[in-house]
Amino acid sequence: MTARRAVLHVGIEKTGSTSIQAAIAQNAPLLMGEGFVTPALEAEDARGARILAKARMNWKALDDPGWLRLREAIEQVEPGQTMIISNESLYRVARGLAFERLGTLLDGFEVKVVLYLREVGAGLR
DSSP: OOOEEEEEEEOOTTSSHHHHHHHHHHTHHHHHHTTEEOOOOSOBOTTSOBOTTTTTOOTTOTTOHHHHHHHHHHHTOOTTOEEEEEETTGGGGTTSHHHHHHHHHTTTEEEEEEOOOOOGGGGGO
């Protein structure tokens, strides 16, 4: 049986996350044709990027309705598909219960984590 996969983009602010999300949204039809899916859990931002529960989902509040929507989206992923989850707030909860819950939701998936880093003062030059 073909595995379900997930790419978890833990975007730290000011590392190009919004641009990555915009590129994903703009290329959604091409990505879908290659087996990638993105959860449309919230409205699109001004650039048209699907921001996964941006600002509206409290990752630390385990009773937040966003968790239910995310679980439902994850359950829709079929074998052979790869879900792309990208959010700028995930790095703040990476060590807590919320990240453990995300791991539980993705149980049975092959998961790859993508994290971009940059020098703190790089944008000040």
